[in-house]
Amino acid sequence: MFELYRPGDSFLHRMRPGAKLLALAGGGTAIFLLPGLPALGAVMLAVLMIYGATGLGLGAAWAQLRPVLIIFAVLFAAQVFISGWMTGAFFITRFATLLMLAGLLTLTTRVSDMVAALEHGLEWLRPLGLNPSKISLALALALRFIPVLAQITSEVREAQRVRGLDRSIIAIAIPVIVRTLRMSDAIADAIEARGYNPDRP
Template identity: 30%
Template sequence: MLKDVSFGQYYPVDSFVHRMDPRLKLVFLIAYIVAIFLAKNFYGLGACLLVLVLAVAFSRVPVRKVLRSMKGILFLVVFTAVINLFFYRGEEILFSWKFITISKEGIIFSIFLVLRLFLLVMCSSLLTYTTTPVALTDGLESLLTPLKWIKFPVHELALIMSIALRFIPILMDETERIMNAQKARGANFESGGLIKRAKAIIPVLIPLLLSAFRRAEELGDAMDARCYMGSKNRTKYKKLKFGWRDLIGFLLVAALITGVVLLRVYLGATI
């Protein structure tokens, strides 16, 4: 079950999207999310979907893998959709029972919401599939450089993030191991009410936390031993460079935002 959370996992192939500049990919992601929320009708979302399909196609990441990133938040998506379906106050009521009403607008809104969340998660996970954590944090560090002026520890923050990303799969494995060990001793994580289940998690969390601290200490020693002295006097092996791929990406994202806005102006808003 824990293996399904594929967030933060790099998929190592060489592709158009992989070779794009991580800084721009980050900017594109933000622009894309803006586009998703600017889209107020299905044509706009369709345009967003088209761009996503293009991006996935050129990333050479298997579609199945990208889709799998949805699994982790499936419950959240279904939950919000259902809540909105039942409680959205629309004009055209199709069904009504006690405090639950289902309206035409509610249905449309729910579908919209699901599609938006779907696109949002897909494009975010595509970013982590095609960008190594180091490139990602390098990109972020570079984008946040202006903050160094106000003495904000940009380098340290970027390093913290890349280490956090690196340890996700390791801690996942560890959680699974501890859970199995507890199961072998008769722990039960699957049955009982919410409170009982939450209580069953505590014997997993404590060893996990302890081991995380131990790992942190060892990693700190290993970093010290490898001459880490903070950002002072430090060089970077990977230099970020803009290329023609980034220009194409830029044009595509710019076209998307313009398209979404135009579609909204000329075809009206559905929600």
């Protein structure tokens, strides 16, 4: 399964996902409350040092920012235009620091461990009428369906290429969705035939 996780053996890799989430929530809130650019800069430096200490390296920190560089540039320009250079620099530094901090969780935690932590956390919702086993099933199914759908999409695209329609969203989306929906009844039957009962607590 493709994911953003980077294998490693640092203290962050070994930390429990729930603890990392709490630390991220705390750290993120603290960054939002920081008043000035110097304080933010110091926190950013600290985050970068964690990237170094965990063996992820500065390249991984940069990779967190690269996909949003264009958005950052547009926001910075708007910010400079509306309220000046200092404010622009402050908001961009804050977003960048938050993104890199959050990236630490994503890079050091396997999706399977996050799912396990989520399922554990969901037990608390049972008194509210939520059924954690249904949520687990939905998560597991979606994880399985993503590669299947990517596969179906590329098959349909291949077929439509023959007709010169491989760039038409309509000619691809309709067959993909119809095939997918026809699959879903068979899948639901298969799940129940194997003894799954959605209303069992």
